[in-house]
Amino acid sequence: MSVLEWSIQALLMAWFLACAVGQLPQRYSRHVRKFDNIGLIPTWNFFAPRPAQDDFHFLYRDFTTEGIATEWREIATPEWRPWYSFIWNPGRRERKALFDAATVVLREVDGKDRASWALSLPYLLLLQYVSFHPHARNAWATQFLLMRSPGRSGPRTPEALVVSSVHELEL
Amino acid sequence: MTGWWVQPATVRGLILGLASIGVLISSCELLVSRRSLTDGGLLSWQVASLQTKWLASGPIHRLLEPCFRYPQVLLIVLVRAAAALTIIASVLAGRSEWAGIPVLIVAASLAALLLRTPFGNDGADQMSLVIFVCLSTSFLVANNRAILTACLFFIAAQSCLSYSTSGLAKLSASGWRTGSFVPFIFGTYVYGFSAVGNLLHKSRILAFAAAWMVIIPECSFIVVLFLPWPWCLLPLIWGGVFHLSSTVLMGLNTFFWAFVATYPAILYMHDALAVNLLPM
Numbered sequence A: 001m002s003v004l005e006w007s008i009q010a011l012l013m014a015w016f017l018a019c020a021v022g023q024l025p026q027r028y029s030r031h032v033r034k035f036d037n038i039g040l041i042p043t044w045n046f047f048a049p050r051p052a053q054d055d056f057h058f059l060y061r062d063f064t065t066e067g068i069a070t071e072w073r074e075i076a077t078p079e080w081r082p083w084y085s086f087i088w089n090p091g092r093r094e095r096k097a098l099f100d101a102a103t104v105v106l107r108e109v110d111g112k113d114r115a116s117w118a119l120s121l122p123y124l125l126l127l128q129y130v131s132f133h134p135h136a137r138n139a140w141a142t143q144f145l146l147m148r149s150p151g152r153s154g155p156r157t158p159e160a161l162v163v164s165s166v167h168e169l170e171l
Numbered sequence B: 001m002t003g004w005w006v007q008p009a010t011v012r013g014l015i016l017g018l019a020s021i022g023v024l025i026s027s028c029e030l031l032v033s034r035r036s037l038t039d040g041g042l043l044s045w046q047v048a049s050l051q052t053k054w055l056a057s058g059p060i061h062r063l064l065e066p067c068f069r070y071p072q073v074l075l076i077v078l079v080r081a082a083a084a085l086t087i088i089a090s091v092l093a094g095r096s097e098w099a100g101i102p103v104l105i106v107a108a109s110l111a112a113l114l115l116r117t118p119f120g121n122d123g124a125d126q127m128s129l130v131i132f133v134c135l136s137t138s139f140l141v142a143n144n145r146a147i148l149t150a151c152l153f154f155i156a157a158q159s160c161l162s163y164s165t166s167g168l169a170k171l172s173a174s175g176w177r178t179g180s181f182v183p184f185i186f187g188t189y190v191y192g193f194s195a196v197g198n199l200l201h202k203s204r205i206l207a208f209a210a211a212w213m214v215i216i217p218e219c220s221f222i223v224v225l226f227l228p229w230p231w232c233l234l235p236l237i238w239g240g241v242f243h244l245s246s247t248v249l250m251g252l253n254t255f256f257w258a259f260v261a262t263y264p265a266i267l268y269m270h271d272a273l274a275v276n277l278l279p280m
Helices: A003-022 A028-032 A092-109 A121-131 B008-031 B046-049 B059-068 B073-093 B100-116 B123-138 B144-171 B174-178 B181-187 B193-201 B205-218 B222-227 B231-252 B254-261 B263-276
Strands: A056-065 A071-077 A139-150 A160-162
Touching: A003 A028, A003 A092, A003 B008, A003 B123, A003 B144, A028 A092, A056 A092, A056 A121, A056 B073, A056 B222, A056 B231, A092 A121, A092 A160, A092 B181, A121 A139, A121 B046, A160 B059, B008 B073, B008 B100, B008 B123, B008 B181, B008 B254, B046 B059, B059 B073, B073 B100, B100 B123, B100 B144, B123 B144, B144 B174, B144 B222, B174 B205, B181 B205, B181 B231, B193 B205, B205 B222, B205 B231, B222 B231, B222 B263, B231 B263
Parallel strands: none
Antiparallel strands: A056 A071, A056 A139, A139 A160
C-alpha cells in the first residue's frame, strides 16, 4: 500500500475515532469538539435523551415615546405543517433555528445572571430578529418574550419562560 | 454474494446520487426561504459571526465576510444546488466517476454553510457533510480501490454509530423507556402530526410500543454488518420505513435521503466482512 493510501486510511480512522468520542457526554467529548466549527464531528443523539415536546412562542412588544407599552405580538405563530411537507418543507430550517436559539437561551438563563445570558449568541440572535420586525410608531425600545406550550392537541396555555431586557431601537 | 453492492464505484455512485437529492431539496428550500439568511433573519451571519473570535474579526473574517454576507451567500447555495444536480445527472448517466469536482463543491458548500451559522442545522446536514467530505477524498486518487473501500467503510461505520448513539441516548431516558415522550413529540407543531399525536395521547400502550419500535432497532442496528444474507436487509428495511415515517409524520424530508444514502455502503461493508472475516 502506498504512503497516500496509508495516510488517507489513517485520517479516516482518526476522524471516526473522534466522532465516536464526540458522542460521549460533554465532559469527555468537549476536547475533540473544541475546534470543530463546521460539524465534522456530528452529534447523533437525535431527539434524545430529551426530545422536543413543546412548541416555542416568540413575542415582542414596543415602548413608545408616549410612555405606552404595546400589546405583545407573536412572530411566526406555530401551526401545523402543510400536507406536502414530506416532500417540500422550506420553513423547516427557520423553525429549527428558533428552536435551537430558544433551547440554548433557556440553558444560558438557568443559574446565570442577566448580564451574562443577555450577551449570549442566541439572545443576540433573537434580539436582532425582533429588531428587524415592524415596530409601533414612535417606538423607542422593544422587548421580547419566549414562551412554551406543550405538544398536545386542543387548547394550550403557553408558559412564559424568558423576558428580555428592554432594548433601545435605532430610530 | 455478488451484486451491485460489491462494486465500490457503483456503491459510491448510488450513495452520491441519493445524498445529492437531499442536498438539492435542502438548497432549493433555502433559496425559497432566503429571507432567513438576511441580517434580520434567524440564520443571520452578522450575529452568527460572533460565535468565535476568529470569525468575528481578523484575517479569516475578512476572507469569509464577502462570501457569507447576504445576498452573496445565495451564490453558495445556488452553486451547491447546481453541483448536486450535476451529480444526480452523472449517476443517472452511469458516469459517477466524473463527479469529483461537483462532490468537492457540495462538500465545501455544506461546510461553509454549517460554519456560517450554528442554528437551524440538523442531522441530515451532518450526515450529508460526512458523506461528501469523505467521498471527495476518494476522487483525489482516481480508481484507487483501497481508498474508495476505506471511504465506504467509514460511511457504513458512521451510519451504525449514528443509530447506536441515538438508540442508547433514548434508552438512557425514562421518558423514552415508558413511551411518555412520544405523544408530546407528535403533539408539537414543529415536529408533530395532529392525528398521530391525538392517538398516542389516548393510548399509552401504543406510545410505549412506538418508542420501543425505535429504541430496539436503533440500539441493535450494528448487527446489520454481521447478519447472514438476506437477514441483513431487515435492519435496512426498518431504517427505510423509519425514515419514510419521519418524513411523512415529522416533516424531516431530507433525513430520508441523507441516511438511506449510507445503506449501499453498509451492504458493501457487510459483504467485505462476510467474505474476509466471517464463515459463510
